[in-house]
Amino acid sequence: MSTTNFFSKEQETQIVNAIKEAEKNTSGEIRVHIEATFKGEAMDRAIAVFNDLKMHETEARNGVLFYVATQAKQFVILGDDGINDVVPDNFWETTKNKVINQFKQGQFAQGLVEGIQEAGQQLKTYFKYQSDDTNELSDEISKG
Template sequence: MSAINLFTAEEQQRIIQAIRSAELETSGEIRVHLELHCPTPDVLDRAVQVFHHLGMEKTAQRNGVLFYLATEDHKFAVIGDAGIDRVVPKDFWETTKNIMRENFRQSRFTDGFCLGIERAGQQLRQYFPRLANDSNELSDEISH
């Protein structure tokens, strides 16, 4: 069993399309990572480990955003790299998680991810508009 099995192929494509849409107007990068279990006591610690494992700190403007979910443990985190953390409102990540959490509580995981990704994309567009020479620095696929 894999955490990706929480989502149908169609739902996975909706999440990937949300990432692609959010990245259309920004140089920022968004990733989604799923695991069955969070191997650390603190979900934020695990999200940071995954962030580095995926090489997200290597983006040119340090503007990557990771959405992490441990499906069996019911734990999730949303973290941004140093570049975006400096510019978004102080409560941005927490309010984004609250929107997602409300959907997750109703078993609407795909909707929760899509809304969180859309919200992150809005902030990325505002602070990191797409550059003329922009390239997709990180995969849009869901990692697991």
């Protein structure tokens, strides 16, 4: 199955809405990228996508990428330096586990929605929403 049809329109809307909702509570920026497969290591690919999407260019360096390779069955959550400099080492583990538990049941959209909601909750502790906050990155799902 291609990434074009991996999520229904309704599921894509649910994911995008979860991003918008999560970003109402934090100045953090969340993106989702899906593609079928890749060469090399999943983390290396997620870093390349993170850079391609210019996620490292946010003012507070507080971008978060949810990277999914559908056919390769790989998933990575990648936070920028601004986040990783201030959060505990296991910061992303509970979020990642929540997502993977849903993925194992074939609930890919639900897994991402729950992970995005969790990320928003976690990020607001360190990156509070500011009244003059601007949405620095697109909320749309990017596809490879």
